[in-house]
Amino acid sequence: MSIVFRQETRSSSFLDPFDGFREKRREVQIREDPLTGAVSRVFAYRRRPPQQSETADEDQPPVCAFCKENIETMTSKFPPALIPEGRLRRGEAVVFPNIFPYDTHNAVVVITEQHEVGITEWSAQKLVDALAVSREYIETVVRAEGGRWIYSINWNYTPIAGASQIHPHLQIVLSRQPTLEQGRLIESGRKYMETNAGNYWEDLIRAEEEADVRYGGRTGDIPWLVSFAPRGFVPDVIAILPNDTDFTACRHEEIEQLALGLVKLFNYYGSRRVTGANLTLYSQSPGEEYFWTHARVVPRLRISPLNISDVNYFKIMHDEGITLFTPERLCEELKPFFQKD
């Protein structure tokens, strides 16, 4: 018998606000399915499964740790060796460690002082500050630790997309090992360049520009493409940062263009009564010429009647997307939002 139960433990430290800001370590088990290599992250320190709730607001805590009056006392701090001030700030955005870390370096970025922000209420400036301070955090870790880091900036926007808090926040994950999807993207990009002597994302932009059926628009240098093979009920949208092999090396104007495009995309979602989405920006440091930094946004839905979840057996058991209408149709609707100022 040659079945191997492969498991690795990664440890993360932070100053705990619920224990006088004493340093705490928490571990996450990274387990691989013995047959397929599919990865699970297991919080072994949790003793019970979370409670099921009947309504969305039943489990909301009475106070929000991310609101301005609580953030100093109720959120964690980085160990001084990494960030002497404890937290990073820019505008209204604040970065601190996740007390339920998914990996060695996992930070939370509270985007704004506003507790709840509707999908059409975003100002680009708030997103610029959150993305810019995210970049500063990633630079800080890379500088302190050296070597190669695979990282992502992630957003569960509203509880429908998996957020455990109403208050809008990003999560940054840095790891020595890519996640399954990051590994697929990096490896496929490398193979594409070997085979085609070109960068996949550069060729994709050109191909979609020529076909002009999934090219939603452009904010400055950044194209917004509707995914050819989507993964959610509603086709997802990809924003590519041309030539940026590493997000930490991108220009500030590109962060502004990314934020502006997100506001336009969110305005489109608002017009379709979508209230939440998942976003991930994939990158690595140092960058490689075969990989360009890009973000993917997947809207999340519940469908009436029965409040149907948009994750069914095809996604959770087969890891394949089910999409309810074509990317080309979504693109027709999206284009006018990118033509407005």
Ligand SMILES: [Zn+2]
């Ligand atoms: Zn709040």
